[in-house]
Amino acid sequence: xxxxxxxxxxxxxxxxxxxxxxxxxxxxxxxxxxxxxxxxxxxxxxxxxxxxxxxxxxxxxxxxxxxxxxxxxxxxxxxxxxxxxxxxxxxxxxxxxxxxxxxxxxxxxxxxxxxxxxxxxxxxxxxxxxxxxxxxxxxxxxxxxxxxxxxxxxxxxxxxxxxxxxxxxxxxxxxxxxxxxxxxxxxxxxxxxxxxxxxxxxxxxxxxxxxxxxxxxxxxxxxxxxxxxxxxxxxxxxxxxxxxxxxxx
Amino acid sequence: xxxxxxxxxxxxxxxxxxxxxxxxxxxxxxxxxxxxxxxxxxxxxxxxxxxxxxxxxxxxxxxxxxxxxxxxxxxxxxxxxxxxxxxxxxxxxxxxxxxxxxxxxxxxxxxxxxxxxxxxxxxxxxxxxxxxxxxxxxxxxxxxxxxxxxxxxxxxxxxxxxxxxxxxxxxxxxxxxxxxxxxxxxxxxxxxxxxxxxxxxxxxxxxxxxxxxxxxxxxxxxxxxxxxxxxxxxxxxxxxxxxxxxxxxxxxxxxxxxxxxxxxx
Numbered sequence: 001x002x003x004x005x006x007x008x009x010x011x012x013x014x015x016x017x018x019x020x021x022x023x024x025x026x027x028x029x030x031x032x033x034x035x036x037x038x039x040x041x042x043x044x045x046x047x048x049x050x051x052x053x054x055x056x057x058x059x060x061x062x063x064x065x066x067x068x069x070x071x072x073x074x075x076x077x078x079x080x081x082x083x084x085x086x087x088x089x090x091x092x093x094x095x096x097x098x099x100x101x102x103x104x105x106x107x108x109x110x111x112x113x114x115x116x117x118x119x120x121x122x123x124x125x126x127x128x129x130x131x132x133x134x135x136x137x138x139x140x141x142x143x144x145x146x147x148x149x150x151x152x153x154x155x156x157x158x159x160x161x162x163x164x165x166x167x168x169x170x171x172x173x174x175x176x177x178x179x180x181x182x183x184x185x186x187x188x189x190x191x192x193x194x195x196x197x198x199x200x201x202x203x204x205x206x207x208x209x210x211x212x213x214x215x216x217x218x219x220x221x222x223x224x225x226x227x228x229x230x231x232x233x234x235x236x237x238x239x240x241x242x243x244x245x246x247x248x249x
Numbered sequence: 250x251x252x253x254x255x256x257x258x259x260x261x262x263x264x265x266x267x268x269x270x271x272x273x274x275x276x277x278x279x280x281x282x283x284x285x286x287x288x289x290x291x292x293x294x295x296x297x298x299x300x301x302x303x304x305x306x307x308x309x310x311x312x313x314x315x316x317x318x319x320x321x322x323x324x325x326x327x328x329x330x331x332x333x334x335x336x337x338x339x340x341x342x343x344x345x346x347x348x349x350x351x352x353x354x355x356x357x358x359x360x361x362x363x364x365x366x367x368x369x370x371x372x373x374x375x376x377x378x379x380x381x382x383x384x385x386x387x388x389x390x391x392x393x394x395x396x397x398x399x400x401x402x403x404x405x406x407x408x409x410x411x412x413x414x415x416x417x418x419x420x421x422x423x424x425x426x427x428x429x430x431x432x433x434x435x436x437x438x439x440x441x442x443x444x445x446x447x448x449x450x451x452x453x454x455x456x457x458x459x460x461x462x463x464x465x466x467x468x469x470x471x472x473x474x475x476x477x478x479x480x481x482x483x484x485x486x487x488x489x490x491x492x493x494x495x496x497x498x499x500x501x502x503x504x505x506x507x508x509x510x511x512x513x514x
Contacts, residue, residue, distance in 0.1 A: 144493040228408035
């Protein structure tokens, strides 16, 4: 009998919690109407270490073991990349960051949108992508660092299909890489005003044995602006990034 | 009698003149172009635009045709002689630059800067909402994000594309740009600015497919007075898409400019 009786303090907590949840739901509903959920505009940035190492950052949700499903020969190439990452990482040599890496660099990006497209402007290497929404097909075989992006809305989620890549970018700073057969399907969902859920399914039959998927929240950054990140050639003839401020008001 | 007749005739003339004025004003009103508008009432400048004229890319002061370069007149509308009002030492520098095309920063994959990014015949997409106007250039995939909220300029910022702040003056977008790094050129002839450059740009849609772009450039350490250039941007055909611009990514500009790898520019 007694097992059905909740201790009094817990009941109070549940009631308080419920009341709080109702208040929060009503308040956030007012501040953030349904119509705003497909409005992805804002300055966003990852808060994890995915750019340093995707596997260690635990953002790989499929396969369930959280490992990148390399083909055996590709795993060897990745090890080679890792050993030489300080000098070989294309992002550090001022190549554009590539996709999906641009989304989780430790530098912000800003989304703009209109009826024609969603425009993603990255601070890193002043790179940008235009995700066309008119149902047009991919331009094939372009060999773009940032790929060719065609998008559509799945409810309030922007789905971007990206292909036509070069093999000149990496997936993180740990030597994880892809070939020119990379195909990425990204999903951008604004979970609440401050959170953009980013999901990318990565497919590349030359390098991976199966498609795999990453997922992570990106946070809204207020009070900053995207700054100019240009590359300069140093004394050694190698290029390096110059972001004018780390952050500015 | 005569005087009153004269007076009467004067009044008639005055009336006719007034009517004429009114009708001119009315005609002017009806002929005035009405731009497409955003929900907030401001002109909608969105689209892909390009300066259809080529000569200013080679020389903003205009030039005679030679080799494979076209000839044409100056795009400098002030001063009226179409010449950049250089200080003497700066004119010498420009002449010297002219002999050293390998110094052109765009040849080293750097951004065109302002106003140069809108002068050559390369496409720029304008994206606009109530809070921002964004200029996406195809060349060097350079981007200018222009906030419209009246925030002040960044301090101690020295960028290729500067720091832009926009506002609407009637139907004209006015953009104030400071914070330059002083390394950009104005054209392929070596005309240049330094880090004291301050630009006020004016974008006015004059017809469905035409934006008149004006840039007033002030730079007291290079020029004896402010000057203004004006070009017409034409709308690219519907469906035009910008393509990815590779420069650092594999292109070795040293091939185009032998011996330029170690040039300071």
